[in-house]
Amino acid sequence: MTTPRLLLVEDDPALAELLEFRFRAEGYNISVTADGDEALLRANEDVPDLVLLDWMIEGTSGIEVCRRLRRGKATAHVPIVMLTARGAEDDLIRGLETGADDYITKPFSPRELIARVAAIMRRIRPALAGEMLSVGDLTLDAVAHRVTRREQTLQLGPTEFRLLRFFMEHPSRVFSRGQLLDAVWGTESDIELRTVDVHIRRLRKAIEIDGAPDPVRTVRSAGYALEPV
Amino acid sequence: MTTPRLLLVEDDPALAELLEFRFRAEGYNISVTADGDEALLRANEDVPDLVLLDWMIEGTSGIEVCRRLRRGKATAHVPIVMLTARGAEDDLIRGLETGADDYITKPFSPRELIARVAAIMRRIRPALAGEMLSVGDLTLDAVAHRVTRREQTLQLGPTEFRLLRFFMEHPSRVFSRGQLLDAVWGTESDIELRTVDVHIRRLRKAIEIDGAPDPVRTVRSAGYALEPV
DNA sequence: CAAGGTCGTCACGGATTTGTCACGATTTTG
DNA sequence: CAAAATCGTGACAAATCCGTGACGACCTTG
Structure with a gap:
């Protein structure tokens, strides 16, 4: 199973760092920002599997971020968990109306939040992940036999597909031609x-998107490797 | 794989003994002390893979121990897990700011602490064992065929890579040109x-970073050696 | 069967790497 | 101090390695 990717929007540096560390330790891939607009940008550029959204952030408010995530085509169905201060009942109501999937009130234990996220992931996964591989901006759906890069x-x-799949099963690892x-x-x-070499070339050409760097790395006298983004 | 070595700094004898017993049963090599200064001495003398640090110890405080571990050259990157009393929010924040990697609040179950430590070890291991070599500020990933120095x-x-790898497998050891x-x-x-000589020169140039000394030592009439910076 | 797509091979050319040498700098020896 | 030994360095031609276009064989599909 591929590692779930989270986006955390939190402007308290201490809490952000703590959560970042804990989620990483649990095997999540987590991206952190304190700014709402920045969060929207990232979410659209590289759609996460779940968004952790603090309701009280500076600049664009949490509620606004939530609404705009829901309106975005790519991000419309990404689960959102909101982090809210105790007793902010109004926020809670409005948050759930706006489309948040779950909430947790501060102060909360990281353990509880992790458990909550895990529950949502279990609920979401089967729908979107059968045999999915994800390396950088590449996504490979083995059952559907489909490869996408940046929503494309x-x-x-066939051979390029098998080659890419093998690479994606072992990212960043160099393989000799013989291997x-x-x-x-x-x-x-x-x-x-x-x-x-020829198939590497064909693979490169096939996954080529202008504006995106070539993820296939040539290691002279050693072989090739697939690098994230 | 070598057995992970832990250092436990805990001044409650009962808890110390319990943890010592449990971690030993899990196959860890654990060294226990109740004193902060003693802990710093041991950590520098024989660098452990991970430090379990009670925040409330007599003498040198946990926070001070943590800070000095981080400042020490040899111990700068050793993961630190702090054991803190429930509700000590200030300690938590300061601890993480000071460089602790994770925390657990008392009272905790030994099982949970063990799981937490295991998670960190999994995260750290590839950098320690596996195919990763580390000498001074140099890191060599044999699998990914990548060498980094100070995050760079x-x-x-190819030849420089093989040469460096050989040196890193035997740090501080002098080899003749024939060897x-x-x-x-x-x-x-x-x-x-x-x-x-020429390849040594090329290696030197390749791993050159301004502000960092040359780790390749020339031993006149004997050969060359790689020294930890 | 025709058309289109895929596959393995090859040869060419460009880029990088490599081994060697010569010369100067530095250290050791007499 | 002079000579000898040892090492650093720049240059260079040969060797190696890789990217690329082309081509025929094969397979699928309609």
């Missing part, structure tokens, strides 16, 4: 090593 | 001894 569906052939042949083509294939 | 990724060629040729180039290579 890519067109790749790639074994893993992607099978151990008893009798294929020239240099053929791998 | 370095650019080195280096055998180890890095292979025993049946027919290469001039002086060629090693």
Whole structure:
């Protein structure tokens, strides 16, 4: 299973750091910002699996962020958990009306928040993740046989698909041409090593999007690796 | 994998003994002390993989121990888990600011603490064991074929990479040019001894960062060695 | 069967890497 | 101090490695 990606919007540095650390320790990939507009930007650029939203932030208010997340096409269905001060009943009501999925009142224990998030993830996962791989801005759906990059569906052939999948199962790891042949083509294939180069090239061309860097890294005299973003 | 080594700083004898017993049962190597200064001494003498630090100890306070651990060269990056009393919010914030990595509030179950420590070890391990090498401020990821120094990724060629890796596998050890040729180039290579000089030079240039000293030491009439900065 | 797509191979060219040498700087030795 | 030994450094040609376009064989699909 791929690591869930969270977006935390929190302007108390101490709390933000604490939560960031704890969620990382739990295996989440978490991005933190104190600013509402910044949060909206990031959420649209790289849609998270869940948003943790402090209701009392400076600048664009939490309620506004929530509303605009819901209105955005890409972010309309991302679960939102709001962090609210004790007794802010109005916020609570308005938050849930605006589309938040859950809430937790401060002060809360990180453990409880983590449990809450985990529960939501379990609820959401089966719908969106069967056999999903995610590395950087690349997403590969093994069952649907589909690869997307930045909301854009890519067109790749069978071999390119298997090659990319293998890379995505081991991000940042360098494989020699021989290892790639074994893993992607099978151990008893009798294929020239240099053929791998050609498929790497075809893969590169297939996942090419202008404005995005090439995630396939060539390691001279060693092999190739797939790097996040 | 080597057994993780912990240092427990706890002045409640009952709790100390309990934790010592439990962690030993889990296969950890744990050293216990009730005194902050004693803890600092031991930590510097024989750097542990993780420190469990009670925030309320007699003598040097937990916060001071934490700060001095972070300031120490050898112990700067050792994870610290603080044990704090419930509701000591100030301690929590200051602790995390000072550089603690996680905390747990008393009373806690040993099981939970063990789980917490295990999570941190999983996070830290790849940097310690696995295919990661670390000498001074240099870090070499053999799997990803990547070398970093002070958060900065370095650019080195194949031979420089192999040479550096060999050095990092045996820090502070002096190798003759002949030994280096055998180890890095292979025993049946027919290469001039002086060629090693050139590659040493290229390695030096490749890992050069301004403000940082050269970790490659020349030992006249003997060879070269890699020293931790 | 025709058309389109995919696959493995090859050859060319450019870029990087590598081994060697020569010369000067530095240290050791006599 | 002079000579010898040792090391650092810049340059360079050869070797290696990789990107790329092209091509024929093969397979699928209609």
